[in-house]
Amino acid sequence: MPTRSASLIFGSAVVLASVFATSARSAPQDKNTKEAQAPAPKREITGVWLYQGSGGQESTAPEKDMPPMTPWAQARFAAEKPGYGSRAVPDGNDPILQCDPGGFPRIMFFPTPFEFVQTPARIMQFFEREHAWRPIWIDGRALPKDPDPTWYGYAVGHWEGDYTLVVESIGFNDKTWLGASGYPHSEDMRVTERYQRVDRNTIAYNIRVDDPKAYAKPIIGPERFMKLRPGVEIGELPCVWSEENSFTKRIREPAVGKPNR
Amino acid sequence: MKSKLLLFCTLIVTVLVFCASMQAHHGNAAYDEQHPITINGNVTEFVWSNPHCQIYLDVKGEKGSVVSWSVESQSPGILRRNSWTRDSIKPGDHIAVTLVPAKSGAPVGFSGEKSGKIVFDDGHVLKMDLR
Numbered sequence: 001m002p003t004r005s006a007s008l009i010f011g012s013a014v015v016l017a018s019v020f021a022t023s024a025r026s027a028p029q030d031k032n033t034k035e036a037q038a039p040a041p042k043r044e045i046t047g048v049w050l051y052q053g054s055g056g057q058e059s060t061a062p063e064k065d066m067p068p069m070t071p072w073a074q075a076r077f078a079a080e081k082p083g084y085g086s087r088a089v090p091d092g093n094d095p096i097l098q099c100d101p102g103g104f105p106r107i108m109f110f111p112t113p114f115e116f117v118q119t120p121a122r123i124m125q126f127f128e129r130e131h132a133w134r135p136i137w138i139d140g141r142a143l144p145k146d147p148d149p150t151w152y153g154y155a156v157g158h159w160e161g162d163y164t165l166v167v168e169s170i171g172f173n174d175k176t177w178l179g180a181s182g183y184p185h186s187e188d189m190r191v192t193e194r195y196q197r198v199d200r201n202t203i204a205y206n207i208r209v210d211d212p213k214a215y216a217k218p219i220i221g222p223e224r225f226m227k228l229r230p231g232v233e234i235g236e237l238p239c240v241w242s243e244e245n246s247f248t249k250r251i252r253e254p255a256v257g258k259p260n261r
Numbered sequence: 262m263k264s265k266l267l268l269f270c271t272l273i274v275t276v277l278v279f280c281a282s283m284q285a286h287h288g289n290a291a292y293d294e295q296h297p298i299t300i301n302g303n304v305t306e307f308v309w310s311n312p313h314c315q316i317y318l319d320v321k322g323e324k325g326s327v328v329s330w331s332v333e334s335q336s337p338g339i340l341r342r343n344s345w346t347r348d349s350i351k352p353g354d355h356i357a358v359t360l361v362p363a364k365s366g367a368p369v370g371f372s373g374e375k376s377g378k379i380v381f382d383d384g385h386v387l388k389m390d391l392r
Binding site: 112113232237247254 | 310313333336
């Protein structure tokens with residue numbers, strides 16, 4: 001009987017796992033149009049893409065999947081007052097509230113489009129959000145030895161097979177959060193991304209963050225999906241300090257209970 | 262065996278429902294996202310700016326009092342993809358705004374969820390569900 005129970009539990013787990021594996025991969029794909037059915041171009045990723053996420057409140061990985069923090073990171077985390085997640089407070093200190101760049105990789109998890117423009121030497125990634133851009137060098141160069149810390153880092157990429165772009169990035173400052181929940185990272189952060197074009201209109205996106213100064217283990221993001229948005233032109237979405245300041249006085253502060261100034 | 266099958270089915274349904282709810286929106290802590298409301302009023306100002314467009318309107322309360330509401334919306338880029346323009350809302354327009362109100366109780370709200378919308382007196386609707 002224990003064997004039968006065990007096999008039932010194991011069987012249930014297998015069925016559930018396959019249900020989720022299937023729904024995770026198939027749900028966002030669009031097989032209904034002729035264009036989507038056409039094969040994706042090989043080693044080519046140009047186009048406007050939109051992450052199929054919820055609303056800018058995500059982090060690199062969900063809180064439940066975050067590895068243990070080092071004492072250094074715990075001290076940073078304790079000082080952060082995020083607007084989202086289990087520690088959310090209405091009047092937080094998210095850096096983007098004062099128009100600091102959200103930076104990379106946080107910029108990946110907003111539901112605003114970005115555009116890939118591919119050239120022989122590099123793939124440019126233009127983000128509507130923050131009106132920011134990021135070059136991904138695909139000319140075979142190595143990552144620099146000692147890059148200056150920046151908001152978006154230094155990235156090199158290569159094709160793995162015909163449909164997966166693998167990008168390695170280093171050279172980040174430690175002023176940004178890994179997402180809206182306030183998780184910190186250090187300047188030692190190294191990010192590995194995989195953009196797998198699973199059909200013409202869909203990228204399966206996987207991200208891994210290695211930052212031993214801040215976390216005991218690598219952070220592994222859940223598989224996410226981006227959809228091609230033909231015909232969409234990316235606009236500009238900078239955080240404009242004067243406008244943000246006016247907005248803060250007129251809406252954000254009253255919303256959290258501070259008097260309208 | 263029947264009871265095990267039932268347990269198994271219950272397990273699957275529970276996990277699927279749980280996963281569906283996990284995909285629902287997690288809230289901006291300032292707003293009560295569980296309780297959207299609709300307010301009706303006359304527009305006093307429409308601000309088309311980054312990163313948040315804003316709508317200001319006067320709402321008549323009971324006994325003729327007027328409350329000035331401030332409404333946060335999405336960025337111009339997102340609204341433009343939903344066919345808004347910088348002239349979509351003008352001072353003097355009478356509109357119904359579906360929003361989630363501030364928890365503070367102040368007359369402030371957020372109309373930028375995919376469920377948010379603006380309805381004009383002539384029936385035309387501005388939505389914001391497309392990203």
